[in-house]
Amino acid sequence: MELTKRVLDVQKPSELTGVIIEAWAQGFMVGALIIMAFVTFCNMKRSVLLHKLILIELIFGMFHGTFIFTNPPVYHWYLSVTAIFLNVSWSLHNVIAWLKNKPLLPRWASIFYITTVILVQPYWVLEIFLYFGDKSTLFTYTRPYEALFRDPFWIFTVVNLLYNIRRRYEFGYFELIRVSPRFAILLGAMLLSICFIFIDILAVTHVISTKSLPDGINPFWKIAFVFKCLTDTIILDDFKTALDRLTQYRLQRMGSVLSDGIRGEFLDVEQARKKKAEQASTSIPGLKDVDARDWSKASDCEHLDLESALHMNSMQRGESSGSSG
Structure with a gap:
């Protein structure tokens, strides 16, 4: 054939x-x-x-x-x-x-x-x-x-x-x-x-x-x-130029996702600190009206805040005893 x-x-x-x-x-x-x-x-x-x-x-x-x-x-x-x-x-x-x-x-x-x-x-x-x-x-x-x-x-x-x-x-x-x-x-x-x-x-x-x-x-x-x-x-x-651009785009997307993750973790930490500050403000008498933002550094100055609270309470007791006498 x-x-x-x-x-x-x-x-x-x-x-x-x-x-x-x-x-x-x-x-x-x-x-x-x-x-x-x-x-x-x-x-x-x-x-x-x-x-x-x-x-x-x-x-x-x-x-x-x-x-x-x-x-x-x-x-x-x-x-x-x-x-x-x-x-x-x-x-x-x-x-x-x-x-x-x-x-x-x-x-x-x-x-x-x-x-x-x-x-x-x-x-x-x-x-x-x-x-x-x-x-x-x-x-x-x-x-x-x-x-x-x-x-x-x-x-x-x-x-x-x-x-x-x-x-x-x-x-x-x-x-x-x-x-x-x-x-x-x-x-x-x-x-x-x-x-x-x-x-x-x-x-x-x-x-x-x-x-x-x-x-x-x-x-x-x-x-x-x-x-x-x-x-x-x-x-x-050419194929290399196209692939290089695509690789750069992929890396940028990965960087964006990573940045968003880090930012999310940071926000979570800040929210935890605010929550802790709110709880601390409600547990100390005389400080219920304090803004929670003032407690973002509570871990560094707790002893100062406690002394101030005690001083304020003693002054209130003194005034009440003077008025009764």
């Missing part, structure tokens, strides 16, 4: 099923990328290269989602040109993933990462020539390896981020999701993108049945691409 068998002469879908699936997939991809592009533009800092690359990635990815509107002979050359922009967008995504991952990597790993991204570029040039330049059967052997030259960098990025969240920053995943909904969306989009990457691979290699999909039409890579772009848009900065 030839797993790589497919039609080389690319034609516009003519069957209703093929038109519906392709139009839906392209509309989904373009609509999502347009929204993310506007969100990115509104939140980006023009002085940051990473933010500019994310915006370019989104714009370049849109063009390949519009060829459904064209007809031959425009269809073929338009498909070819937009596919070039799409491949550039895919490569940009790996460069962006490297920039976001770079602060979390040792120098040798960072150099190896970007070097491998550069080394796979000749493959994409070959793909363009084989798919759109002629009808060479060599394409039937190169097409199933697209994911191998496109996605390992992204999968490594996801795994490395999960590792650093747990080990370097000591965040539990559920704790992180509770503290930061933004990170919850980020992790969810990452996992969904990887799921659709594997579905795309299984569909291209005919491991899973794709009888319901016309030959040459595959919406799975478009869905995976949208979720990968979503991870770039949710957090524009």
Whole structure:
């Protein structure tokens, strides 16, 4: 069984099923990328290269989602040109993933990462020539390896981020999701993108049945691409900067809780002192009308207060005896 068998002469879908699936997939991809592009533009800092690359990635990815509107002979050359922009967008995504991952990597790993991204570029040039330049059967052997030259960098990025969240920053995943909904969306989009990457691979290699999909039409890579772009848009900065800010926020919350606890203990002590003072004032004759605040230092001057009370009582007795005599 030839797993790589497919039609080389690319034609516009003519069957209703093929038109519906392709139009839906392209509309989904373009609509999502347009929204993310506007969100990115509104939140980006023009002085940051990473933010500019994310915006370019989104714009370049849109063009390949519009060829459904064209007809031959425009269809073929338009498909070819937009596919070039799409491949550039895919490569940009790996460069962006490297920039976001770079602060979390040792120098040798960072150099190896970007070097491998550069080394796979000749493959994409070959793909363009084989798919759109002629009808060479060599394409039937190169097409199933697209994911191998496109996605390992992204999968490594996801795994490395999960590792650093747990080990370097000591965040539990559920704790992180509770503290930061933004990170919850980020992790969810990452996992969904990887799921659709594997579905795309299984569909291209005919491991899973794709009888319901016309030959040459595959919406799975478009869905995976949208979720990968979503991870770039949710957090524009590199992962270390985002995690450092989240860690600082957590420490501030812990400090606030600790401060509130200390303040509560202090208030409890003050209330206990006032209560003790009130009890002491009611137990000594002649001092019932004394303000309880005057007894906050009762432990330091109890003997003075007792002498004053006795003196006042003796004076009262003396006055009463004088008046009777």
